[in-house]
Amino acid sequence: NAGVTQTPKFQVLKTGQSMTLQCAQDMNHEYMSWYRQDPGMGLRLIHYSVGAGITDQGEVPNGYNVSRSTTEDFPLRLLSAAPSQTSVYFCASRDRPNTGELFFGEGSRLTVL
Amino acid sequence: AQRVTQPEKLLSVFKGAPVELKCNYSYSGSPELFWYVQYSRQRLQLLLRHISRESIKGFTADLNKGETSFHLKKPFAQEEDSAMYYCALSRGSNYKLTFGKGTLLTVNP
Numbered sequence: 001n002a003g004v005t006q007t008p009k010f011q012v013l014k015t016g017q018s019m020t021l022q023c024a025q026d027m028n029h030e031y032m033s034w035y036r037q038d039p040g041m042g043l044r045l046i047h048y049s050v051g052a053g054i055t056d057q058g059e060v061p062n063g064y065n066v067s068r069s070t071t072e073d074f075p076l077r078l079l080s081a082a083p084s085q086t087s088v089y090f091c092a093s094r095d096r097p098n099t100g101e102l103f104f105g106e107g108s109r110l111t112v113l
Numbered sequence: 114a115q116r117v118t119q120p121e122k123l124l125s126v127f128k129g130a131p132v133e134l135k136c137n138y139s140y141s142g143s144p145e146l147f148w149y150v151q152y153s154r155q156r157l158q159l160l161l162r163h164i165s166r167e168s169i170k171g172f173t174a175d176l177n178k179g180e181t182s183f184h185l186k187k188p189f190a191q192e193e194d195s196a197m198y199y200c201a202l203s204r205g206s207n208y209k210l211t212f213g214k215g216t217l218l219t220v221n222p
Contacts, residue, residue, distance in 0.1 A: 031208040040122065042214035043157075043199060050208055058209070090157065097208045099145050099164050102201075104157040 002026050006091050006105035013081045013112045021076040021108050023091030029103070031094040032074040036060065036087040037107070043090070049074055081112045115140040117202050119213035126190050127221050134185040134216050136174075136200030146176055146183040147201040147210070157199070160185075170194070190220045 007022045025032065033048035045058030049068040063085060065077040074093075078085060091105040116139045126132050138144060146163040161169045163176045163183060174185045183200060200213040 033209070035212075040214060042119075043212040045209065045211075048209060092157075094208050094210070097206050098203055099162065100208075101159045101162070102147075102149070102210055106156045 004091055004093055004103050004105040006089075006108050009106065009108060011108065011110050013078075013110065015082060015112060017081050019078050019081065019110075021078075021089055021091070021110075023074045023076065023105060024072050025074075025091075025093040025103070026072065027093060027095065027103065028071060029093035029095055030071070031097070031100075032068065033058070033092050033094075033102075034064070034066065034074070034076045035090045035092065037090060038087050046076065046089075078110075081110075083112045086110060086112045115144065115202050115204055115211050117200050117211055117213035119198075119200055119216050121216045122214070123217050123219070125219045125221060128192055129189050132187050132190040132194070132218065132220075134198050134200075134218065136183045136185065136213060138181050138183065138200075138202050140181075140202060140204060142204055143178075145203040146174070147203070148172070148174055148183075148185050149199045149201055149212075151197040151199070153196070160198070190218075192220045192222060194218060195220045 004025045030051045034046040035043040047066040049055045089108045092102045094100045094102045118137045148160040150160040151157045172187045199215045201210045
């Protein structure tokens with residue numbers, strides 16, 4: 001089992017460029033989510049999905065888009081990158097609500113110049 | 114809305130000393146509480162959850178509903194405990210987890 005796989009691990013963008021962070025899980029989890037991790041701010045939820053075709057906004061959704069066409073994949077799109085989006089991004093999936101464990105990817109470090 | 118507060122950004126202790134990482138939450142219902150840990154150059158992983166009532170790597174955490182706290186404790190800290198620790202809350206039939214801002218624990222030799 002690979003668990004949760006994110007690509008790329010590192011990326012440098014210029015302001016205004018767009019890109020997609022890929023996330024895939026092989027555990028057949030219905031729930032998938034994207035967090036950003038910033039110093040002093042902890043983990044903040046960007047977007048999440050409770051199944052194929054179902055997505056919703058988290059705490060900090062502006063500037064990001066998601067889609068969920070399959071159970072396995074949950075890409076995060078930056079439409080027009082801004083320096084404020086410089087962060088470490090984590091994809092995570094969860095096996096069940098309430099008491100379930102959240103499984104994280106290794107993270108993607110994004111720098112926007 | 115639920116909120117998780119970790120009042121200490123940084124915590125430094127010596128090896129063998131007791132350690133307590135504080136976590137307070139605000140939620141009117143009955144939440145599920147978790148501790149996640151991120152060791153250097155590793156992915157975030159679950160350390161323990163309230164419902165399991167288990168001790169992992171010597172760490173324990175007790176849910177105190179009166180004080181709305183879920184503090185993480187270890188009687189004798191080890192150098193390998195140095196990491197970032199996050200407290201998290203989940204509620205009802207919801208999948209979402211709300212995290213605190215984290216506490217960076219450093220255990221000095």
